Amino acid sequence: MIRTAQHSDRGHVRQVNEDSVWIGSIQQEYTLGIVADGMGGHRAGDTASQLAVQTIIDDLQGLEAGLSLEACRAALHDAILHANNVVFHTAQMDDSYHNMGTTVVAVLLRGDSGIIGHIGDSRAYLVGEEELRLLTQDHTLVNELLKNHQITQEEAAVHPRRNVLTRALGTDAEVVVEIDDIQLKIGEVLLLCSDGLTNMIGNQQIETVALAGIALEERAKHLVALALEAGGEDNITVALFEMDDSTVELSTKGWEQ
Numbered sequence: 001m002i003r004t005a006q007h008s009d010r011g012h013v014r015q016v017n018e019d020s021v022w023i024g025s026i027q028q029e030y031t032l033g034i035v036a037d038g039m040g041g042h043r044a045g046d047t048a049s050q051l052a053v054q055t056i057i058d059d060l061q062g063l064e065a066g067l068s069l070e071a072c073r074a075a076l077h078d079a080i081l082h083a084n085n086v087v088f089h090t091a092q093m094d095d096s097y098h099n100m101g102t103t104v105v106a107v108l109l110r111g112d113s114g115i116i117g118h119i120g121d122s123r124a125y126l127v128g129e130e131e132l133r134l135l136t137q138d139h140t141l142v143n144e145l146l147k148n149h150q151i152t153q154e155e156a157a158v159h160p161r162r163n164v165l166t167r168a169l170g171t172d173a174e175v176v177v178e179i180d181d182i183q184l185k186i187g188e189v190l191l192l193c194s195d196g197l198t199n200m201i202g203n204q205q206i207e208t209v210a211l212a213g214i215a216l217e218e219r220a221k222h223l224v225a226l227a228l229e230a231g232g233e234d235n236i237t238v239a240l241f242e243m244d245d246s247t248v249e250l251s252t253k254g255w256e257q
Contacts, residue, residue: 019049081175113182127207
């Protein structure tokens with residue numbers, strides 16, 4: 001019902017890949033996908049992203065089949081909050097992890113419906129023939145300046161503090177999780193990515209590759225390759241999700257909106 005693909009690369013500048021990505025099936029009913037972009041240096045960043053992803057997986061692996069949209073929304077929300085707690089307290093116990101944190105963007109799909117939870121500036125896009133739509137809002141200083149009309153889009157692209165987060169997972173004891181519902185139609189692609197992709201290539205390139213008539217795995221690799229060709233200044237991670245139009249069974253349809 002849902003085709004998926006993922007690809008990640010450390011890029012040309014970073015010593016290690018501090019991004020983490022995971023896609024899997026739960027109870028043969030739900031599809032879970034997570035992208036996390038760690039921060040805090042060589043050891044701390046990759047630890048933070050791995051801890052966040054593993055905590056969310058562990059919390060949701062036991063999700064019961066047939067749950068309501070509201071129950072699944074709460075489960076994803078709570079799993080991300082639990083991940084925040086795990087990363088924060090791990091950092092408190094080891095000086096080498098001081099101030100580590102991570103972004104996270106996660107989707108829980110049931111058929112053609114889904115829930116997205118996110119913190120930070122890793123993004124979710126819905127790519128269709130008509131448009132490429134950003135589903136998440138960056139928790140960054142630059143985005144706050146944009147929303148308050150203090151800078152333009154052109155200024156935001158080159159702002160010296162464009163990588164400063166206003167919200168991250170694991171850096172504080174408490175954090176607010178953004179939760180949104182989505183509907184995935186046949187012919188559309190859901191993209192989760194770290195900013196190593198979006199800082200290197202533009203919306204038109206993303207849209208063209210995401211909808212290309214090639215295997216989903218090749219599209220994921222091509223997106224990463226384009227970011228590498230553009231400079232690869234950060235770790236680059238993508239996760240793609242696409243409805244399989246060969247069979248649409250009633251039993252695999254999503255929640256009613």
